[in-house]
Amino acid sequence: MASSEIHLSAAVAGSRTSSREGVRGLTTGRELRPRNKVLPRDGRWHNRSLVLQTLYSAGGQSRADIARGTGLTRVTVSDLTAALIAEGLVVETGRREEARPGKPATLLDIPRGAFQIIGIDLSEYRLLRGAVLDLDGQILARAEVPLAGSRGDDATAKVIALTHLLVSRATAPILGVGVGSPGIVHSSGVVLGAPNLGWYSVDLQGILTSRLSLPVVVANDANVAALAEHSFGDADSDMMLIKVGHGVGAGLLLAGTLVMGNRFAAGEVGHVVVDAEQGARCICGKFGCLETWLSTPRLEATLAAAIDDDDARTQVLSEAGRQLGTVLAPVVAAVNLSEVVLSGPPELLDGPLALATLDTIRTRTRAEFYGGITVRMTELGEDIVVRGAAVLVLSRQLGVS
Numbered sequence: 593m594a595s596s597e598i599h600l601s602a603a604v605a606g607s608r609t610s611s612r613e614g615v616r617g618l619t620t621g622r623e624l625r626p627r628n629k630v631l632p633r634d635g636r637w638h639n640r641s642l643v644l645q646t647l648y649s650a651g652g653q654s655r656a657d658i659a660r661g662t663g664l665t666r667v668t669v670s671d672l673t674a675a676l677i678a679e680g681l682v683v684e685t686g687r688r689e690e691a692r693p694g695k696p697a698t699l700l701d702i703p704r705g706a707f708q709i710i711g712i713d714l715s716e717y718r719l720l721r722g723a724v725l726d727l728d729g730q731i732l733a734r735a736e737v738p739l740a741g742s743r744g745d746d747a748t749a750k751v752i753a754l755t756h757l758l759v760s761r762a763t764a765p766i767l768g769v770g771v772g773s774p775g776i777v778h779s780s781g782v783v784l785g786a787p788n789l790g791w792y793s794v795d796l797q798g799i800l801t802s803r804l805s806l807p808v809v810v811a812n813d814a815n816v817a818a819l820a821e822h823s824f825g826d827a828d829s830d831m832m833l834i835k836v837g838h839g840v841g842a843g844l845l846l847a848g849t850l851v852m853g854n855r856f857a858a859g860e861v862g863h864v865v866v867d868a869e870q871g872a873r874c875i876c877g878k879f880g881c882l883e884t885w886l887s888t889p890r891l892e893a894t895l896a897a898a899i900d901d902d903d904a905r906t907q908v909l910s911e912a913g914r915q916l917g918t919v920l921a922p923v924v925a926a927v928n929l930s931e932v933v934l935s936g937p938p939e940l941l942d943g944p945l946a947l948a949t950l951d952t953i954r955t956r957t958r959a960e961f962y963g964g965i966t967v968r969m970t971e972l973g974e975d976i977v978v979r980g981a982a983v984l985v986l987s988r989q990l991g992v993s
């Protein structure tokens with residue numbers, strides 16, 4: 593598999609939409625670069641996605657507008673829109689007021705209130721978070737379940753409970769369930785390894801699909817956050833998103849394409865050893881992984897000792913930032929990265945930690961080429977993963993985002 597492919601091969605039992613086994617690339621409003629040649633069998637899905645993307649981005653359009661915008665023939669557009677109307681994914685919304693005489697064009701749109709999406713965020717260590725979202729990625733309802741140290745099957749049971757709770761709060765048919773999970777996640781939605789939740793080879797996507805009878809897609813939490821930053825934030829098309837929560841992960845977007853890696857482990861920077869001599873033992877068994885300085889529980893524990901000492905607090909946060917910068921500097925240099933986006937508790941990340949990260953990257957790379965790099969907080973706050981999970985569902989089910 594090319595590193596540029598994102599695999600969103602959700603199980604689609606119970607889906608209203610037509611489905612296709614295997615791999616499908618993302619197409620988005622801010623277009624993620626097409627990565628595969630379109631094969632003849634992909635043609636219809638591809639054209640269908642073009643029509644849906646046009647309507648999703650632009651709203652009320654006539655069939656002629658869609659043909660002009662997509663380059664598809666009028667006949668193809670008529671055929672596809674008829675099928676989409678039958679599926680309930682497109683509706684006729686009325687006729688356009690025309691200045692000139694003649695029959696006014698019928699306008700089409702995606703019925704944005706007709707479906708909802710469930711987004712689940714498993715990246716935090718105190719709680720599992722979820723939301724019901726509309727097709728524009730706006731949050732309609734929220735729910736949380738305390739994690740309370742649960743691991744393994746207990747953690748899985750809490751995810752199932754949270755998802756059932758959210759399904760019960762949806763007020764429209766559910767297009768799909770998107771889940772951002774920590775750890776290394778196979779394209780089939782199997783969590784290959786998430787040490788913080790005690791999951792090894794857990795088929796989370798399969799379990800949720802069979803429990804819910806809904807389309808489910810599970811992907812790595814940092815990759816999901818990177819999708820949100822790309823769709824709803826202000827990300828460059830070359831960007832690395834660092835997700836700090838229960839652990840530390842990264843999503844890497846290059847030329848608008850999410851890098852998945854040969855074995856789905858791209859961005860697993862949390863278990864890169866930065867200082868085996870000084871570092872604490874990590875949950876993975878090694879000493880001095882980045883995560884032992886940077887994860888939320890580790891940082892909070894270290895800061896607890898410096899509760900009334902601002903200087904000591906700054907020192908702890910700066911040290912964590914230096915370790916992050918040390919891990920990121922070679923990445924910045926290797927791909928000429930221009931932007932690092934941090935996601936996690938702002939009281940920990942936004943300040944000395946982010947400054948030390950930037951300073952370390954600059955010190956360790958050639959400033960004349962990499963000096964323009966920025967390190968900033970996401971503006972999507974704590975909703976970044978649930979909103980990214982909605983993007984995941986939109987791209988999997990409709991080919992849009």
Ligand SMILES: [Zn+2]
Nearest residue numbers: 863874876881
């Ligand atoms: Zn580790």
